[in-house]
Amino acid sequence: MAGRRSDARQKMVSAARELFREQGYHATALSDVLKRSEAPRGSVYFHFPGGKSELAVEAAALHSQEQVDAIDSAAAAATSPAELVRAYLERARTNLTASDYRQGCTIAPLVIESTRDSDELDAVGGRSFETIIAALAGHFAAFGMAPDDARRLADATVAGAEGALITARALRDDAPFDAMIDVLTRSAS
Template sequence: MGKKGGSTKQRMIEVMAELLETGGYGASGLSELGKETNTPKGSLYFHFPGGKDELTSLALLHSGNQLNSFFLSVLAGTESPAQAIKQVFHTLEERIVSSEYKKGCPIATTAMETAGSVPLVSLTCSEVYSLWLKTFESYLVDKGYTPRIAKNLSLSLLSLWEGALLLSKLQKSPEPLRVAAKTAESLFKQN
């Protein structure tokens, strides 16, 4: 594949990632993707022989890796877990508010929609969540937490921000994220 083909493929992945985050799997049609990327439907199958499921999986990995890179940069740039978590929640709040509550978690909508019905996509969602959990677990272990406590705290954090993002999106309010951030910070004051 030439340079142009590679950039077209990447553009399709990025656009699909946006469509999935704002509308979910069912609402992210190939016709809309074609319009957004100015590519014919046949290009999809040329670049993604596995069709929509393959493209969706790659788009979710793209989004998941982008958010994980953000997590890594925050974790590396803060002095304490409490500061890091505060920054993560603050950025998630800025992100959802600036999108006028169209964006939330780039994985959650598709994960809930495809759980058990689209195996490749469900597996990809699970892999992304595992990546995020491992990122936080490793960070917390490096900060002196036992592996068991680090695992429990990481799962609690993921659950808090996923629930808060959903409620913020539904209520069109940052309040659920703010409350969840305070709860998350308190977890680190106890440990």
């Protein structure tokens, strides 16, 4: 029984993550999460007594951890900051185009749509982006960049990825990623 409970919890977090990426935080109802996850109705308040905001915090944590894992993997295969920037941005592009321009970032809607309903929900965006930026900056520094330069490049890379996700999604064209890859890899060289 415990395995089924944790399985339902994980499915709900994954479903919420997908839905936030597709339609935003406010447009996602708990009933949408239950339908996508195929979890029993009582599961939401059993696993997430804090409701939708608690579920969103977990979805953001899952997203940022997945991003860090992907960054670590890409850094292991890269030989320079420019290669890591390219890999990070190409992964974001691939994920967006594979979803037919439907799935953006999980964290962005939580930041943009924040209504100060929950201190934890308000804080999760900054915490999640900081985790991703710190992972990139750490790898850039490991490639030999000065810490301040590594941090600036990491900030620009994440900001560029977020901007490219939004504009590419709106335009239904991945050209914004080409521009970000060109500009940021040149500045990383």
